[in-house]
Amino acid sequence: MEPTNDQDPNYFHQVVDCQWACPAHTDVPGYIRLIAQGRFDDAYLLNRASNVFPGILGRVCDRPCEPACRRTRVDGNPVAICRLKRVASDLKGDIAEFLPHAPSVTNGKRVALIGAGPASLAVANDLLPLGYDVTIFEKYDRAGGLMRANIPEFRLPGEVLDAETQVIIDMGAEVRYNSPVESMRELLAQDFDAIFVGVGAPKGKELELPGRHDDAGGHIHIGIEWLKSVAFGHIESIGERVLIIGVGNTAMDCCRTSRRLGGRDVKVMARRPREYFKASPWELDDAEEEDIEITVNHSPKRFVIEDGRLVGMEFDIVTWDEGARHASVLETVVIECDDVILAIGQENAFEWVERDLGIEFGEWETPVLDETTLQSTLPQVFFGGDAAFGPKNIIWAVSHAHQAAISIDRLCRGEDVNERPPLTMTLASQKMGMTEWSYHNEYNPSPRQQMNHVELTQRFAALDLEVELGFDAQQTAREVQRCLNCDVQTDFTASLCIECDACIDICPVRCLTITTNGEEDDLRGRLNAPAVNPDQAIYVSSPLPQTGRVMVKDENVCVHCGLCAQRCPTAAWDMAKFELDIPYAGNFDILGKSRAAHVLTRS
Amino acid sequence: MSSPTKPLIPLAVLPKNELGLTVRDYEGAMSTLCAGCGHDSVTAAITQMYFELSMPPHMIAKLSGIGCSSKTPTYFVRGAHGFNSAHGRMATIATGANAANRELSYIGISGDGDSLSIGIGHLAHLMRRNVNMVYVLENNGVYGLTKGQFSASADIGSRSKRGVPNIVAPIDPIMLGLSMGATFLARSFSGDKEQLIPLLKAAVAHKGLALVDVISPCVTFNDHEGSTKSYRFMREHEVKEIETDFVPWQQEISMPHHKDDAREVIMHDGSAVRFRSVPPGYDPRDRQKVEEYIRERHERGEIATGLLYVNESSTDVHEMNNTPETALSKVPFATLCPGSAALAKLQEDFR
Numbered sequence: 001m002e003p004t005n006d007q008d009p010n011y012f013h014q015v016v017d018c019q020w021a022c023p024a025h026t027d028v029p030g031y032i033r034l035i036a037q038g039r040f041d042d043a044y045l046l047n048r049a050s051n052v053f054p055g056i057l058g059r060v061c062d063r064p065c066e067p068a069c070r071r072t073r074v075d076g077n078p079v080a081i082c083r084l085k086r087v088a089s090d091l092k093g094d095i096a097e098f099l100p101h102a103p104s105v106t107n108g109k110r111v112a113l114i115g116a117g118p119a120s121l122a123v124a125n126d127l128l129p130l131g132y133d134v135t136i137f138e139k140y141d142r143a144g145g146l147m148r149a150n151i152p153e154f155r156l157p158g159e160v161l162d163a164e165t166q167v168i169i170d171m172g173a174e175v176r177y178n179s180p181v182e183s184m185r186e187l188l189a190q191d192f193d194a195i196f197v198g199v200g201a202p203k204g205k206e207l208e209l210p211g212r213h214d215d216a217g218g219h220i221h222i223g224i225e226w227l228k229s230v231a232f233g234h235i236e237s238i239g240e241r242v243l244i245i246g247v248g249n250t251a252m253d254c255c256r257t258s259r260r261l262g263g264r265d266v267k268v269m270a271r272r273p274r275e276y277f278k279a280s281p282w283e284l285d286d287a288e289e290e291d292i293e294i295t296v297n298h299s300p301k302r303f304v305i306e307d308g309r310l311v312g313m314e315f316d317i318v319t320w321d322e323g324a325r326h327a328s329v330l331e332t333v334v335i336e337c338d339d340v341i342l343a344i345g346q347e348n349a350f351e352w353v354e355r356d357l358g359i360e361f362g363e364w365e366t367p368v369l370d371e372t373t374l375q376s377t378l379p380q381v382f383f384g385g386d387a388a389f390g391p392k393n394i395i396w397a398v399s400h401a402h403q404a405a406i407s408i409d410r411l412c413r414g415e416d417v418n419e420r421p422p423l424t425m426t427l428a429s430q431k432m433g434m435t436e437w438s439y440h441n442e443y444n445p446s447p448r449q450q451m452n453h454v455e456l457t458q459r460f461a462a463l464d465l466e467v468e469l470g471f472d473a474q475q476t477a478r479e480v481q482r483c484l485n486c487d488v489q490t491d492f493t494a495s496l497c498i499e500c501d502a503c504i505d506i507c508p509v510r511c512l513t514i515t516t517n518g519e520e521d522d523l524r525g526r527l528n529a530p531a532v533n534p535d536q537a538i539y540v541s542s543p544l545p546q547t548g549r550v551m552v553k554d555e556n557v558c559v560h561c562g563l564c565a566q567r568c569p570t571a572a573w574d575m576a577k578f579e580l581d582i583p584y585a586g587n588f589d590i591l592g593k594s595r596a597a598h599v600l601t602r603s
Numbered sequence: 604m605s606s607p608t609k610p611l612i613p614l615a616v617l618p619k620n621e622l623g624l625t626v627r628d629y630e631g632a633m634s635t636l637c638a639g640c641g642h643d644s645v646t647a648a649i650t651q652m653y654f655e656l657s658m659p660p661h662m663i664a665k666l667s668g669i670g671c672s673s674k675t676p677t678y679f680v681r682g683a684h685g686f687n688s689a690h691g692r693m694a695t696i697a698t699g700a701n702a703a704n705r706e707l708s709y710i711g712i713s714g715d716g717d718s719l720s721i722g723i724g725h726l727a728h729l730m731r732r733n734v735n736m737v738y739v740l741e742n743n744g745v746y747g748l749t750k751g752q753f754s755a756s757a758d759i760g761s762r763s764k765r766g767v768p769n770i771v772a773p774i775d776p777i778m779l780g781l782s783m784g785a786t787f788l789a790r791s792f793s794g795d796k797e798q799l800i801p802l803l804k805a806a807v808a809h810k811g812l813a814l815v816d817v818i819s820p821c822v823t824f825n826d827h828e829g830s831t832k833s834y835r836f837m838r839e840h841e842v843k844e845i846e847t848d849f850v851p852w853q854q855e856i857s858m859p860h861h862k863d864d865a866r867e868v869i870m871h872d873g874s875a876v877r878f879r880s881v882p883p884g885y886d887p888r889d890r891q892k893v894e895e896y897i898r899e900r901h902e903r904g905e906i907a908t909g910l911l912y913v914n915e916s917s918t919d920v921h922e923m924n925n926t927p928e929t930a931l932s933k934v935p936f937a938t939l940c941p942g943s944a945a946l947a948k949l950q951e952d953f954r
Contacts, residue, residue: 075613435607443610467879498834499794500639500822505647508609510617529617546838566607569639569822 001520003550004544006491009425012578014378014537015555016486018081023067023399024584026050028065028081029487033439035088036480041095044086047263048099052122052168052398053147055160058086059468060151062249062393063278070484072535073557077448079482080471087476089160098127102172107131109412112192113173118394119198119385122401123169123408128171130409130586134599135192136173139180140232142170146200146386147394149228150250153464184353184381187432194380194408197367198397201386203349207245207342211303220308223250223343230257230463239266239338243313248278251343255292258341260463267335268294269315272324282313286467290456298389299327304334312336346391366390373417376403382407405585421583427576429486431565437575439488441562443508444481485560489578492551494541496572499549503564503573504528511554512564514544527554608633621657629654633680636671639826641793641819641834642741646678648796649710649739652803653680656851664700664707666870668693668722671748672714672741672819691722694729694738698920701734704930705921709736710730710809716746717776719755726776729894730783732920733811740776740814741793743821744832751824762829775901776816777911781894787813788893788912792837793820795908801849808849810871811919818906827855842900843888846879868915888911 004011012032014020018028027046034043061082069078109132113120116138124134142148143165147156153295169175181187187195195543204222212220219239223246229235242263243257247270258266268287270277277284281432282340288294298315305311312334318327348365358378360368367376367383374382382404385397407417430438452469453459458526459467471479504512510529524531524538531538531554541551566572607629617625629650634643653663660682667673669690676685684707693711701709716728718740727737744757753761756776757769760829780788787809791799799817806813818837820826826833830838852873866878868889878887886892893912900907931939 124861402723442608445610445613498639498822498826499793500641500820500834501644501647501796503637503642508612509614516610540650546835555610557614561610563607563609567638567643569637569826 001517001523001540003494004539006539007013009423009580011482012425012427012489013580014046015489015558016578016580017068017070018065018079019487022051022065023064023396024051024402025580026065026401027487027580029483029485031088031577032079032081032084032480032483033485035084035476036440040088040091040097041093044092044095045098046087050398050402051395052125052401052499053118053164053394054085055089055164056118056147056156057395058082058084058089060147060156061085061159061395062089063394067141070486070557070559071482072296074444074484074559075447079484080448080451080479083449083451083471084313084476084479087361090470099167100125100171102128103131105131106133107412109133110135110191110194111408112137112190112195114195114197115139115145115185115387116143116165116169116175116200117198117200117385117397118147119387119397119401119404120145121165121201121404122198122398123196123198123384124171124173125168126402126405126585127408128168130172132408132412134173134469136169136175137179137181138175138177141177143175143177145198146224149231150224150253152230152260154256154260154421154459154467156462157466158342180352182352183359183361183364184359192380193412194382196404196408197381197383197387198385199349199384199387201346201348201391203347204342205345205347207300207344209300209302211305214303214305215308216303216305216310217308219339221339221341223254223341224346227253227257230261235261237262239263241337242267242339242341243335243337244268244341244343245313246270246342246344248343248345249283250346251341252279252283252287252585254289254341254343256290257463258339259290259292260355260460261337266292267337268292269298269300269313270294270296271299271327273297273320276324279399286453288458289453297327298333298335301330301332303340307509310338310340313340315500345556346386348387350389364390370418372403372420373407374400375407375411375417379417380411390519402582402584406583409585423583424581426579426581427489427491428579430562430577431571431573435566437488437562439485439575439577440481441485441488441560441575443484443559444478444562445559446478446482448482449479486563487578488560488575490539490553490558490560490564491574491576492539492541492553493572493574494544496570497541497544497546497551498570499544499546500569502506502567502569506563506567508561508563509557509559511551511556511558514549515552517543517550523552524554527552529554531556614858619937620654622659622856624654624657624660625762626651626654628682629660629680631676631681634675634678636674637747637823639822640671641670641743641817641822642675642843643678644793644796645712645739645741645799645817645819646675648793648799648803650679650794652800652807655800656804656807658708658807661719662706662708664704664709666693666697666700666709666711668713668717670714670717670746671821672712673717675712675741676710678750691720691725693717693724694725694734697736698729698732698734701920702926704932705735705926706930709734710739710807711736712739712741715740715742715744715754715756715776719776719779723755723774723779727779727783730780730785730812730814732923733784733786733917735811736813737806737809737812738812739803740816742776742816742832743819743825744830745821745825747821747824751821758831761831762827764824764827766829768829775897776814777897778894780814781890781912785814785912786811786914786917787910788816789814789910790906790908791818792818792841792908793836794837795841798843798846801847801887803868804849804851805847805874805876805910805913808870808872808874808876809913809915811917820910837906840905841906842907843909844880844882844907845885845911847910848877848879850875850877868913876913878910887911914916
């Protein structure tokens with residue numbers, strides 16, 4: 001194999017599994033260490049630099065970081081990254097003066113953002129400090145988008161949402177509430193320098209089955225519409241027996257909300273077996289804790305309506321072949337109910353974008369976009385969040401927003417949108433003494449801490465009673481030490497190595513080998529412990545000075561304990577802290593330092 | 604400054620041996636030797652060797668004297684018996700222990716100072732008596748624990764860290780062994796576990812004294828230019844013409860080999876040492892040939908490694924003394940020490 005190029009920021013970035021998996025590339029180990037030190041303000045600000053909504057995401061993020069977490073490969077359970085983020089948010093003090101501010105004079109460029117959801121707000125967060133004149137068009141009377149309309153308050157309290165959306169608006173965005181954009185043509189005519197579409201995927205999918213359009217007395221609901229009506233106070237009750245069709249995260253919100261509005265016998269009906277569910281495992285657990293029955297292998301067939309009243313729904317009970325591709329029907333049953341909520345997905349709705357404006361749409365009614373710049377085929381129009389590539393999640397919306405903001409900024413400066421600012425990194429040795437490091441390198445065997453919930457008996461008292469109580473001080477103290485500090489990298493200098501084997505002998509997971517070079521497949525098979533995880537890179541050094549062999553490291557289960565560097569007599573191994581300097585709109589100065597570095601003076 | 608510990612990471616992938624133990628079960632306390640010390644690599648090789656042999660830890664007795672080398676038994680097989688004796692006296696303690704309980708597998712770890720200076724008399728007699736044990740001599744050419752004076756194994760012309768050359772003739776433990784009647788003599792290098800581990804296994808299988816002289820660089824006082832026991836010097840001057848494989852007795856012997864140079868030594872326990880290659884005319888059972896070969900290599904400035912001499916048909920200390928098959932420690936006291944009447948009778952026989 002060719003020697004690994006560890007000067008490419010993306011090599012070490014990949015080693016930080018959580019940061020790599022996060023669409024916004026949040027510096028997770030960095031903020032967990034700050035929490036460990038009790039520096040909650042700094043932890044919050046470091047989060048905010050990349051993900052903009054730490055308080056919100058600390059509760060309802062889809063957490064792509066957690067399945068990726070190295071700790072999963074070591075003891076089976078990831079670090080509770082999301083919960084720790086919430087700790088930073090809950091315990092932070094007054095951070096107002098450390099937040100970005102808009103200059104007193106605007107730069108004369110006007111940007112329109114459509115929808116006041118996470119995508120648009122994150123764009124505003126990036127553009128306002130640069131002096132842009134930002135106007136947000138919002139269809140409802142409050143900001144937040146899906147975070148307001150679709151996520152129930154028992155998961156995301158209104159005050160958390162208000163605080164983090166308002167702080168951006170207060171930077172100086174003009175928000176036009178109750179102002180849905182009904183024609184892109186009209187908006188284009190208002191001569192904005194750039195337009196960002198962040199309207200989400202607001203249309204709940206229909207289930208066209210017999211009886212759907214019969215008069216059911218208004219007892220068949222579309223999931224996200226229904227959640228929105230609950231959120232805005234238009235619906236305050238539901239029948240005792242509720243069926244939820246679909247088993248994604250929206251279905252989980254629907255069933256748990258039903259329990260709080262009077263539903264006693266709430267069933268989630270799934271067509272396929274449990275391993276094919278779209279809902280996040282923890283959301284399924286939380287729903288089942290609330291006595292919600294999840295029924296598998298029931299394929300909806302028709303709505304049973306008698307005398308203008310919904311009485312139940314008919315299902316085929318099916319059995320699936322391997323891989324759950326084809327189903328065969330075993331029998332047909334009718335399950336009685338008072339209400340049905342359809343939560344089988346959502347889709348984009350761009351009927352307000354005229355098709356002769358130069359904005360092209362592809363299959364599934366999604367706009368044709370450049371995946372990096374988020375630019376549409378009409379140069380001054382950009383899309384982000386669920387509006388861009390169909391339903392994803394909040395953290396993806398934030399990631400799109402950062403990229404779109406860079407694009408908008410470049411466009412307004414008259415620069416090439418396709419030329420992107422470089423991603424850079426800082427590597428700094430953490431050695432403090434013979435056996436001392438500036439990070440807590442000892443492996444801590446604590447198990448993952450369990451979140452405490454409000455007692456079931458009290459939980460349904462109010463719709464806005466937050467279920468998760470957050471980690472207490474002890475849980476936090478334990479959980480932060482479970483983080484393996486993957487950002488403190490094993491940094492190898494081949495020219496210093498004397499091949500004494502000390503690092504290999506000390507490694508507690510046997511991830512190091514000195515051997516003759518070979519092709520990757522061959523090399524992976526003859527390491528001290530075979531490198532069995534093809535998703536994880538193996539590091540190969542340049543030839544070692546004494547024998548010409550190579551140092552090989554399997555990144556898979558390295559626990560970043562630093563013992564290799566501690567036992568290295570020549571400092572060929574060092575533990576160096578990796579910081580990814582992510583470029584954001586407008587702030588790639590000559591040093592290439594990111595906003596995180598500007599905002600924080602970190603140790 | 605806290606001493607680091609090697610954490611136990613609960614990975615499921617660690618392989619297990621026939622006893623269901625992992626290599627971590629054959630480890631000991633954390634080494635406090637200098638980072639990069641050759642002795643730590645020898646420790647790792649011993650750990651791996653016992654793991655691969657599936658040796659029950661309680662059947663191992665590890666002994667040592669004084670010196671950096673003699674600290675190392677602490678760092679492997681925490682479940683074994685251990686004795687850290689006075690300087691140079693490991694050989695005597697081992698002889699006594701072996702006399703009392705012949706059922707254990709003995710391993711003594713010593714250094715060039717402990718073995719070739721203060722302890723050389725005891726080592727010589729240990730070899731003469733052919734005590735059934737593995738004797739690992741971690742050889743770095745300096746007294747590391749007293750800050751790097753030349754030891755008795757330092758070569759003439761080898762320079763100290765300050766640049767002063769050694770002018771006193773070295774003692775080669777292998778040559779000493781050949782003249783003292785040792786029955787298993789091997790040399791290896793701490794930086795070459797591929798060679799060292801099979802040699803150690805053969806040493807454990809050997810009946811009688813198995814001396815393994817391991818060149819184990821002192822990274823603090825003897826790893827500089829001008830040293831003849833540095834990592835670099837060994838890599839540039841090591842000659843590996845004698846290559847052996849260790850074949851455990853359970854394993855079917857099916858490896859292909861050349862007729863001409865195929866030599867196989869069946870060990871006492873039924874395992875085998877197969878010589879994969881030897882230099883032309885070399886016979887590892889011929890003392891004179893071995894001596895000539897080592898001398899010749901030495902004069903060329905080269906260090907010959909491998910299993911240099913082996914004699915599996917010799918008698919060990921127990922056979923010489925006609926002791927019972929059972930360990931003396933298990934013989935009932937009354938039998939072992941039959942009383943003054945029996946003594947008087949014995950003495951009468953000699954009148």
